Every structure is written in C-alpha cells, then in structure tokens.
Amino acid sequence: NAGVTQTPKFRVLKTGQSMTLLCAQDMNHEYMYWYRQDPGMGLRLIHYSVGEGTTAKGEVPDGYNVSRLKKQNFLLGLESAAPSQTSVYFCASSQGQIPSNEQFFGPGTRLTVL
Amino acid sequence: ELKVEQNPLFLSMQEGKNYTIYCNYSTTSDRLYWYRQDPGKSLESLFVLLSNGAVKQEGRLMASLDTKARLSTLHITAAVHDLSATYFCAVPPRGNYQLIWGAGTKLIIKP
Numbered sequence: 001n002a003g004v005t006q007t008p009k010f011r012v013l014k015t016g017q018s019m020t021l022l023c024a025q026d027m028n029h030e031y032m033y034w035y036r037q038d039p040g041m042g043l044r045l046i047h048y049s050v051g052e053g054t055t056a057k058g059e060v061p062d063g064y065n066v067s068r069l070k071k072q073n074f075l076l077g078l079e080s081a082a083p084s085q086t087s088v089y090f091c092a093s094s095q096g097q098i099p100s101n102e103q104f105f106g107p108g109t110r111l112t113v114l
Numbered sequence: 115e116l117k118v119e120q121n122p123l124f125l126s127m128q129e130g131k132n133y134t135i136y137c138n139y140s141t142t143s144d145r146l147y148w149y150r151q152d153p154g155k156s157l158e159s160l161f162v163l164l165s166n167g168a169v170k171q172e173g174r175l176m177a178s179l180d181t182k183a184r185l186s187t188l189h190i191t192a193a194v195h196d197l198s199a200t201y202f203c204a205v206p207p208r209g210n211y212q213l214i215w216g217a218g219t220k221l222i223i224k225p
C-alpha cells in the first residue's frame with residue numbers, strides 16, 4: 001500500500017497563477033483533509049471531506065477550493081495564488097470512525113508563490 | 115474555541131536525560147493525538163489516547179492523558195539522538211473529527 005500520496009512535491013508559482021494539488025489514498029478512508037503548515041504555527045485545516053462528493057471549510061479556507069469526485073482523491077485548488085499562500089501543504093486521511101479516527105499524512109507539497 | 119498549547123516550544127537536552135513535554139487544551143475533549151515530524155518530512159502518528167487516564171508507551175516515549183485537567187504529557191526517558199524531531203499534539207473538540215493542533219515542540223538531543 002502506498003498510503004497517502006501527494007503530487008507535486010514542489011512547485012513555484014507567480015502571483016496570480018493557478019494550480020491544483022492532488023492527494024490520493026489507497027486505504028479506503030472516508031475522511032480526507034488538507035492542511036497548511038507554516039513555521040511556528042503547527043498545522044491549520046484548510047478544507048476537509050467526510051465522503052465522496054462532500055466538502056467543508058476548515059479554519060483557513062479563503063483563497064482555496066477543493067473537490068472530492070472520487071473517494072480516493074481529494075484535490076486542492078488555488079485560483080489566483082498569493083505570496084501569503086507560500087507554505088507546505090499536507091493531505092491526510094482517516095477512517096472517520098470514532099473513537100480513534102487517526103489521521104495518516106502524505107509527504108507534503110512545498111509551494112512557493114513569488 | 116478550542117486552543118491547544120504546547121510547552122516548551124523548543125528543548126535542547128543531553129543524551130541520557132529525562133524530560134517531559136506538556137500539551138494543554140482549553141475545552142472539553144475525550145481524545146488526544148501525538149505526532150512526530152522530522153525536518154523536511156511528513157507527520158508520523160506516535161500515540162492515540164482515547165480516554166481519561168490513558169497511558170501508552172513506545173520505547174523511550176510515554177504519553178498520558180488527563181481529560182479532567184485537559185492535559186497530556188509526553189515523557190522522554192534516557193533520551194537518544196534519534197529522538198530529535200518536532201513533536202505535535204492535536205485535539206478534536208468533543209464529538210468532532212477535526213483536529214486542532216499545538217504549535218509543536220522542537221526537540222534537539224545532543225550527544
């Protein structure tokens with residue numbers, strides 16, 4: 001099993017450009033999450049999904065959109081990138097069942113917006 | 115609003131010493147997670163604590179949860195260099211599947 005994979009691993013954008021980050025999981029997990037990690041701030045939830053075809057906003061959703069057309073994939077889009085979106089982006093997935101609901105993380109995407 | 119605070123945020127210690135990292139949270143929750151992150155890497159799950167009084171141990175690391183005090187501890191026994199990493203705790207508000215994360219404790223263990 002590959003677990004959670006993310007593409008691309010690195011990306012440099014110019015302000016105003018758009019891009020999509022892809023997350024895929026092969027664990028048949030119901031829940032998927034997108035986080036951003038900035039120095040000294042831990043992880044902040046951008047958007048999440050509790051099942052195929054559903055998405056919801058997290059703590060910092062502005063400037064991002066997501067889609068979950070297939071259970072195994074969760075896409076994060078930046079329509080018009082800004083320097084404030086320079087960050088490391090992590091995707092995670094979980095079974096979604098209480099009590100554990102342990103989250104498993106992908107390797108991350110390092111995004112720089114110039 | 116649930117807030118999660120870790121302390122210390124940075125810890126430099128000698129091999130062979132013991133130390134404890136603390137994780138406090140501000141509202142009711144019945145679960146807590148500890149993760150490890152090596153520089154430039156992803157997050158790896160260490161412990162899932164599911165009830166008040168839960169204690170879990172893996173090698174030189176031991177984690178505990180006191181839901182009444184809203185406190186978890188991660189204790190390091192006889193530290194070794196390989197334990198150098200950043201450690202995060204994360205807490206879901208009661209009945210919620212989202213996680214609120216602490217800022218992380220960067221641990222450096224010197225030979």
